[in-house]
Amino acid sequence: xxxxxxxxxxxxxxxxxxxxxxxxxxxxxxxxxxxxxxxxxxxxxxxxxxxxxxxxxxxxxxxxxxxxxxxxxxxxxxxxxxxxxxxxxxxxxxxxxxxxxxxxxxxxxxxxxxxxxxxxxxxxxxxxxxxxxxxxxxx
Numbered sequence: 001x002x003x004x005x006x007x008x009x010x011x012x013x014x015x016x017x018x019x020x021x022x023x024x025x026x027x028x029x030x031x032x033x034x035x036x037x038x039x040x041x042x043x044x045x046x047x048x049x050x051x052x053x054x055x056x057x058x059x060x061x062x063x064x065x066x067x068x069x070x071x072x073x074x075x076x077x078x079x080x081x082x083x084x085x086x087x088x089x090x091x092x093x094x095x096x097x098x099x100x101x102x103x104x105x106x107x108x109x110x111x112x113x114x115x116x117x118x119x120x121x122x123x124x125x126x127x128x129x130x131x132x133x134x135x136x137x138x139x
Contacts, residue, residue, distance in 0.1 A: 026064050026074075028054055034075050038124035042072060079122055083115065 020028065032054045036045040047068055051058045065071040080086070088111065095104040116123050 022064075025056075025060070029061060029064055029071065030075050030078050033071050034121050034125055037072060037075065038121040038128075041128050042068075047071075075122075075125070079119075 029050065033045070033050050036050055036053070039045075045068075047058050047061050050071075051061055054060075061071065065074060088107075092104060092107060095101075095107065
């Protein structure tokens with residue numbers, strides 16, 4: 001049985017988590033946060049729950065992201081970069097300019113389906129169930 005040290009309020013202490021390189025920690029936070037935001041929505045997710053799941057304190061999150069909204073925005077920016085969306089948008093513009101509507105539609109539909117299969121958490125984040133979406137729009 002492995003014992004871990006805890007800080008105040010039962011959370012991880014500085015001694016209980018290993019130091020990660022800044023970029024690695026940031027990526028870890030994005031990965032953990034997307035799971036929480038996709039499951040509970042923006043309003044239903046706390047930085048405390050993200051920190052606990054990542055095995056860190058909330059202060060570590062705020063060293064990387066000034067606000068919860070900044071963390072959410074970083075997830076979207078990161079996903080755009082990972083998926084090559086800017087390049088794909090260029091291809092869509094070329095297809096539209098050439099009036100290749102069928103190829104354009106197939107490209108869009110194929111990309112959406114492939115993306116959903118590869119990353120369902122991200123799609124739940126983007127398209128939460130109606131009740132969650134309504135709550136986000138009201139805030």
